[in-house]
Amino acid sequence: xxxxxxxxxxxxxxxxxxxxxxxxxxxxxxxxxxxxxxxxxxxxxxxxxxxxxxxxxxxxxxxxxxxxxxxxxxxxxxxxxxxxxxxxxxxxxxxxxxxxxxxxxxxxxxxxxxxxxxxxxxxxxxxxxxxxxxxxxxxxxxxxxxxxxxxxxxxxxxxxxxxxxxxxxxxxxxxxxxxxxxxxxxxxxxxxxxxxxxxxxxxxxxxxxxxxxxxxxxxxxxxxxxxxxxxxxxxxxxxxxxxxxxxxxxxxxxxxxxxxxxxxxxxxxxxxxxxxxxx
Amino acid sequence: xxxxxxxxxxxxxxxxxxxxxxxxxxxxxxxxxxxxxxxxxxxxxxxxxxxxxxxxxxxxxxxxxxxxxxxxxxxxxxxxxxxxxxxxxxxxxxxxxxxxxxxxxxxxxxxxxxxxxxxxxxxxxxxxxxxxxxxxxxxxxxxxxxxxxxxxxxxxxxxxxxxxxxxxxxxxxxxxxxxxxxxxxxxxxxxxxxxxxxxxxxxxxxxxxxxxxxxxxxxxxxxxxxxxxxxxxxxxxxxxxxxxxxxxxxxxxxxxxxxxxxxxxxxxxxxxxxxxxxxxxxxxxxxxxxxxxxxxxxxxxxxxxxxxxxxxxxxxxxxxxxxxxxxxxxxxxxxxxxxxxxxxxxxxxxxxxxxxxxxxxxxxxxxxxxxxxxxxxxxxxxxxxxxxxxxxxxxxxxxxxxxxxxxxxxxxxxxxxxxxxxxxxxxxxxxxxxxxxxxxxxxxxxxxxxxxxxxxxxxxxxxxxxxxxxxxxxxxxxxxxxxxxxxxx
Numbered sequence: 001x002x003x004x005x006x007x008x009x010x011x012x013x014x015x016x017x018x019x020x021x022x023x024x025x026x027x028x029x030x031x032x033x034x035x036x037x038x039x040x041x042x043x044x045x046x047x048x049x050x051x052x053x054x055x056x057x058x059x060x061x062x063x064x065x066x067x068x069x070x071x072x073x074x075x076x077x078x079x080x081x082x083x084x085x086x087x088x089x090x091x092x093x094x095x096x097x098x099x100x101x102x103x104x105x106x107x108x109x110x111x112x113x114x115x116x117x118x119x120x121x122x123x124x125x126x127x128x129x130x131x132x133x134x135x136x137x138x139x140x141x142x143x144x145x146x147x148x149x150x151x152x153x154x155x156x157x158x159x160x161x162x163x164x165x166x167x168x169x170x171x172x173x174x175x176x177x178x179x180x181x182x183x184x185x186x187x188x189x190x191x192x193x194x195x196x197x198x199x200x201x202x203x204x205x206x207x208x209x210x211x212x213x214x215x216x217x218x219x220x221x222x223x224x225x226x227x228x229x230x231x232x233x234x235x236x237x238x239x240x241x242x243x244x245x246x247x248x249x250x251x252x253x254x255x256x257x258x259x260x261x262x263x264x265x266x267x268x269x270x271x272x273x274x275x276x277x278x279x
Numbered sequence: 280x281x282x283x284x285x286x287x288x289x290x291x292x293x294x295x296x297x298x299x300x301x302x303x304x305x306x307x308x309x310x311x312x313x314x315x316x317x318x319x320x321x322x323x324x325x326x327x328x329x330x331x332x333x334x335x336x337x338x339x340x341x342x343x344x345x346x347x348x349x350x351x352x353x354x355x356x357x358x359x360x361x362x363x364x365x366x367x368x369x370x371x372x373x374x375x376x377x378x379x380x381x382x383x384x385x386x387x388x389x390x391x392x393x394x395x396x397x398x399x400x401x402x403x404x405x406x407x408x409x410x411x412x413x414x415x416x417x418x419x420x421x422x423x424x425x426x427x428x429x430x431x432x433x434x435x436x437x438x439x440x441x442x443x444x445x446x447x448x449x450x451x452x453x454x455x456x457x458x459x460x461x462x463x464x465x466x467x468x469x470x471x472x473x474x475x476x477x478x479x480x481x482x483x484x485x486x487x488x489x490x491x492x493x494x495x496x497x498x499x500x501x502x503x504x505x506x507x508x509x510x511x512x513x514x515x516x517x518x519x520x521x522x523x524x525x526x527x528x529x530x531x532x533x534x535x536x537x538x539x540x541x542x543x544x545x546x547x548x549x550x551x552x553x554x555x556x557x558x559x560x561x562x563x564x565x566x567x568x569x570x571x572x573x574x575x576x577x578x579x580x581x582x583x584x585x586x587x588x589x590x591x592x593x594x595x596x597x598x599x600x601x602x603x604x605x606x607x608x609x610x611x612x613x614x615x616x617x618x619x620x621x622x623x624x625x626x627x628x629x630x631x632x633x634x635x636x637x638x639x640x641x642x643x644x645x646x647x648x649x650x651x652x653x654x655x656x657x658x659x660x661x662x663x664x665x666x667x668x669x670x671x672x673x674x675x676x677x678x679x680x681x682x683x684x685x686x687x688x689x690x691x692x693x694x695x696x697x698x699x700x701x702x703x704x705x706x707x708x709x710x711x712x713x714x715x716x717x718x719x720x721x722x723x724x725x726x727x728x729x730x731x732x733x734x735x736x737x738x739x740x741x742x743x744x745x746x747x748x749x750x751x752x753x754x755x756x757x758x759x760x761x762x763x764x765x766x767x768x
Binding site: 027030031032033035036037087088089090091118119120121122124125128129132173174175176204205206207208209210211213214231233234235236237239240259 | 315318319320321323324389390391392393395420421422423424426427429430431434446478479480481505507508509510511512514515518532534535536537540541560
């Protein structure tokens with residue numbers, strides 16, 4: 001059920017909504033993690049809508065909060081390098097594997113770089129995934145310098161002339177400036193060999209308003225080009241992603257909806273919006 | 280964590296404090312500021328509404344009893360503080376140990392909440408207290424979760440029971456069952472069962488964790504939750520409560536800047552206490568959760584009690600005993616003591632984390648996160664350039680002595696002056712604190728460290744002033760309404 005469906009149903013045939021309806025809508029939007037800022041903005045612009053054109057008006061209002069940037073992966077003429085970044089536990093490694101499976105299924109050659117050398121067994125986890133989806137994983141030792149692993153991976157992928165290199169990085173809280181500096185270094189070092197076309201920030205759908213701070217600071221450090229929203233198969237609505245698009249103009253590119261390697265899809269704004277409003 | 284919430288609330292109170300006489304419309308305005316701050320902090324809407332209503336009612340009730348001139352803002356502040364503590368779970372609770380060992384602790388939660396890391400931290404925490412925990416790898420689902428637990432176990436020196444390789448192979452219920460028998464024969468007194476992450480809506484996996492529960496009959500089921508979680512925290516917590524059930528909550532990733540409203544929501548709506556918190560990547564970054572400390576932190580009062588405990592851990596027993604004795608005798612805290620503490624401190628490493636617990640820390644978050652650790656070395660060098668007499672009694676420090684010290688330390692005279700000034704201020708606070716009746720000596724002793732450190736390092740002015748505020752907070756108020764609020768807290 002979309003977060004607006006009840007509201008739309010209620011005001012159908014009415015000239016406008018009554019205070020109770022607005023309050024319920026506010027609760028619904030806040031409950032979906034859109035956050036107070038976006039919620040109040042949406043409600044302000046929705047005040048003028050009439051019952052019968054509610055769906056069209058709401059779609060338009062929400063559309064105006066979505067990013068206009070392209071949602072397809074930006075391709076490079078050389079190897080397309082995708083860095084996957086985010087805070088701890090959002091599902092970066094799983095998303096890297098799913099993205100690899102997704103790209104491979106359309107006939108691309110993909111190499112993974114295990115640059116999370118910090119978390120215990122993260123390299124093993126990616127290697128297990130690599131075997132499962134049938135792509136090569138370039139790894140250093142646990143505790144190795146992540147930038148050096150990424151550099152090696154870039155050099156080797158260039159030689160192999162693969163279509164994609166996806167770099168898994170260690171989870172880091174965005175308020176740790178040393179770890180953010182480390183991430184900047186990984187990007188810098190890779191770019192000595194290959195341009196980084198995409199930096200995808202993984203946001204857990206259960207994340208609250210802190211997601212905005214995450215996106216802001218990661219974007220400042222490594223120019224985030226898109227979002228992957230994970231764990232959308234749970235009860236969380238992931239509304240913070242909308243708040244991020246609205247506040248920072250970073251487009252959602254992919255969504256993760258389960259633990260299998262195919263539980264992954266391109267983000268479709270139109271079907272997403274109609275799901276929110278009328279389903 | 281909670282930084283933004285605390286800075287917003289602090290803002291609301293600062294504007295309240297600037298009024299001479301508070302009216303009911305001031306209270307309404309403050310309440311609406313607090314409401315926005317709590318929503319921004321991901322506190323569940325229902326909890327926010329209840330909280331605001333309670334604050335409004337109590338504040339309005341307190342208003343007429345206040346004489347003009349009393350610090351009305353302080354009274355409201357106390358009401359908010361008390362209410363926060365109540366929501367966060369009142370007095371904390373400790374893990375219940377089984378009459379017949381092993382004590383079984385089972386972890387449950389969403390994917391990525393931090394269960395496996397937490398299992399290691401929990402094991403270390405109890406092993407350090409003389410227990411013999413056994414870690415059990417019952418997450419056979421996530422690729423290489425078993426390996427991760429083994430690595431974690433090895434680094435904390437706790438054995439890991441992992442008969443199955445995982446990655447989808449093996450039965451987690453059987454592993455848990457076998458671990459109990461194993462623990463009994465090998466005489467482990469504690470079993471910590473790591474389980475796979477699962478969504479609240481996944482009934483199949485929820486059944487699996489219920490099955491594990493029925494087999495191991497845990498003494499404690501801990502629900503592990505990411506402090507960054509949003510409004511879904513409530514739905515998820517409810518789903519786990521109705522599914523596997525849990526006895527306590529563990530908050531992870533508290534070292535982030537998340538506002539942590541999930542903590543408030545879960546505690547309020549499930550009625551289960553938050554028992555532990557986890558706040559860093561190192562396996563020692565873990566502590567018991569203290570609601571009153573967290574409330575102080577939310578309100579920007581700092582977390583001096585935690586700091587005191589951390590300090591106690593870091594300082595060797597002999598030095599601590601010496602200092603305690605000194606305090607008992609009523610001797611002053613001297614630069615020599617300060618130097619000893621600096622040395623112990625620099626062994627501890629993460630100065631920025633310790634400073635973060637100081638009163639008023641929220642206001643200087645950025646500086647603290649990027650604290651220049653070499654500042655300690657520079658401060659040390661100044662004290663080391665002093666004679667024993669100067670260290671005992673900084674009053675003798677005349678111009679020529681200061682010039683000599685600056686030369687010896689390779690610093691400017693201004694640096695020496697500023698250190699001495701701040702130290703003197705800190706010393707004064709410590710004297711006041713000692714006078715404050717009813718403070719446990721361990722705490723007073725512990726507080727001496729942050730007060731000295733806070734004032735003398737980093738060049739900020741907050742140490743003295745905020746310290747006084749704290750000392751003041753400890754004394755009983757003469758105002759009946761205020762005192763009632765304090766006693767309730």
